[in-house]
Amino acid sequence: LIKFTLEERLTTKNYAIRHSGLAEAEATYAGKSANWIAQNKIKTMTRKEQMIFALYYYWKNNARIDVEQITYCTGSRYTNGGVPYVNWFGDNLSSNWIDPSAARDMWRPRPVLAL
Numbered sequence: 001l002i003k004f005t006l007e008e009r010l011t012t013k014n015y016a017i018r019h020s021g022l023a024e025a026e027a028t029y030a031g032k033s034a035n036w037i038a039q040n041k042i043k044t045m046t047r048k049e050q051m052i053f054a055l056y057y058y059w060k061n062n063a064r065i066d067v068e069q070i071t072y073c074t075g076s077r078y079t080n081g082g083v084p085y086v087n088w089f090g091d092n093l094s095s096n097w098i099d100p101s102a103a104r105d106m107w108r109p110r111p112v113l114a115l
Contacts, residue, residue: 006077007046009115017049018114023063025071025108033103034074034083044109046075047084047095053110054086054093064088069106072098 009015020026029037037044045053050073057065065071072085082097085107098107 005079005081006075007048008043008075009046009049015115017045017112019045019053019110019112023057023061023065024068025066025110027108029111030069030105030108031103032109034072034098034100034109036103037074037109038100042074042109043112044074045071045112047073047086049073049075049112050086050110051093051095054088069108071110072107074100074109075112 009017029042050071054065057063066087070085070087072083074083076084077100078084078097080097081100083100084095084097086093086095088094
């Protein structure tokens, strides 16, 4: 069982988010760490939302998201402070984590435009 210390949207009710819907996350926040995203109060997808979007996009388009880069999910944090990311590994959708202070151009969050 994976435990998170932070989930921006933790609810038992149905809800929807609005985001760009693009296959690759926007370059707007490329090179910014998850800590920078949090300090600037930018709302981004949670791990659960990212996984649902990845599966939905694949089902709808028969194509994968994040082929060129990796989306990290600053809307969620592991108990060790790590930030989860979601990506395709072969034919499997997988998740791991990065250090919240790390920043690379290929790691990008997906901003949530509206709830």
